Amino acid sequence: MKKPTLEELRQIVEFFPIGKKMRYSPEYKQEVILDTLIVAYCVDGEFIYSWDSIEFDDEGVPTAFLVGPQSQRVEAARVSEFQLLVPDTSSLENTLDYPRRAMIGRGRQFYKGNVIALISNAGNRGISTLETEVDKRFVLKDGPYAQSAMVLLTPQIDTLTTTDQRGISRARINVPVTMTIQERLRGPGIIVDISDVALRVRAREGHAMPPMSRGDDVTLDIELDEQTSFRIKCAVMRRTAEACVIKMVSRYLDRRFVPLGPLDLLELKSALLNFGK
Numbered sequence: 001m002k003k004p005t006l007e008e009l010r011q012i013v014e015f016f017p018i019g020k021k022m023r024y025s026p027e028y029k030q031e032v033i034l035d036t037l038i039v040a041y042c043v044d045g046e047f048i049y050s051w052d053s054i055e056f057d058d059e060g061v062p063t064a065f066l067v068g069p070q071s072q073r074v075e076a077a078r079v080s081e082f083q084l085l086v087p088d089t090s091s092l093e094n095t096l097d098y099p100r101r102a103m104i105g106r107g108r109q110f111y112k113g114n115v116i117a118l119i120s121n122a123g124n125r126g127i128s129t130l131e132t133e134v135d136k137r138f139v140l141k142d143g144p145y146a147q148s149a150m151v152l153l154t155p156q157i158d159t160l161t162t163t164d165q166r167g168i169s170r171a172r173i174n175v176p177v178t179m180t181i182q183e184r185l186r187g188p189g190i191i192v193d194i195s196d197v198a199l200r201v202r203a204r205e206g207h208a209m210p211p212m213s214r215g216d217d218v219t220l221d222i223e224l225d226e227q228t229s230f231r232i233k234c235a236v237m238r239r240t241a242e243a244c245v246i247k248m249v250s251r252y253l254d255r256r257f258v259p260l261g262p263l264d265l266l267e268l269k270s271a272l273l274n275f276g277k
Contacts, residue, residue: 004082008157010061013041015120015128015162016084016155018051022120024086026109028192028200028243030172032100033119034092039145042083042152043067043074049144081154084118088137088149110137110151115240118153131159131238131245158237159245161195175275177201180219185210191222192243194272196265199234202243209244212236218246224275230268233257 004012016022021037040049046067048054053071055064062076088110093101109116112134120128132153140148175191179201187210189201199220203209212218214236222230231252237245250257251264260268 003080004157006061006076009076009079009082011160012082012084012130012155012157013054013062014060015160016118016130018049020120022118024119025117026104027114027240028117028202029100029103032096032104034089034095036086036089036118038084039087039150040085040143041065042081042085043079044081046074047085047143083135084132084153084155086116086151086153088151110134112136113240115238116151116153128160128162131156133238156238158247173272173275175222175224175272176204178221179210180221181210181212182216183219185212191220191272194269198237198245198247200243200245209239209241212239212244214238218244220246222272224271228271230271232260232268 016038018038018040021035023033024036025033040047043065044067046065048065048067053066054062055066055073057063064076065074065079066072067074090110093104093109108114114134116132116134118130118132120130132155135152135154137149137151140146140150172193173191177189177191178186179189180186188204188207189209190204191199192202193200201220216236218234218236220230220232220234222232224230232248233250233252234246234248237247239245248260248265248268250259251268
């Protein structure tokens with residue numbers, strides 16, 4: 001995780017507060033929804049378990065965290081790494097039916113590097129979703145939850161979305177695409193969902209997701225039929241072995257890339273949603 005800004009810290013502690021029960025979905029398996037809660041925050045390697053350990057300004061922005069046995073004050077602006085601690089809920093896999101257990105594999109949802117999407121009810125503002133990456137799975141040695149199995153998650157703040165419960169944040173689709181990474185690596189993929197700003201692309205069966213880093217340029221060539229095609233330039237938000245999330249930036253039009261406007265996004269979304277129909 002990059003060094004968080006104060007606004008990013010505000011969003012995390014507001015929508016994913018300590019002690020709040022929520023749901024999660026492992027490894028982009030939207031059919032699998034399990035329960036969890038935020039046990040603690042990890043601030044530069046130090047755990048805080050209570051709201052009393054956070055200082056806020058009048059606008060609800062964190063200004064400092066009190067860490068360690070001596071409640072040492074760490075200014076929020078100086079925090080380099082901010083993580084979330086959740087219980088190891090691997091045992092909840094036993095509550096799933098066989099098809100959904102098979103989707104995630106027994107005891108595999110919290111492997112290092114796996115993606116865990118946290119889903120929190122944000123009250124009147126709807127549902128907040130935040131993708132996180134598993135840092136480690138371990139047993140706490142001390143503190144109020146000593147000897148408890150826990151999972152440390154690193155939030156990917158760029159993926160935080162809050163949507164009206166009556167709306168749909170992402171539309172599931174299945175559209176073949178060719179990816180070109182940094183104008184050199186090419187590979188086949190499948191667009192599996194689209195939001196207002198981003199696409200999620202999976203590797204096609206039998207292929208690995210090409211190597212890419214956060215911020216890399218990715219060009220998508222989308223051939224929907226003989227008359228309809230798009231070339232979209234994107235930026236990598238995150239990547240796993242199976243999929244990547246990329247932010248749409250521009251489209252190729254009249255022999256050059258131009259920024260995507262609201263009508264362009266509507267046209268693209270409509271075309272993808274109606275692919276094969």
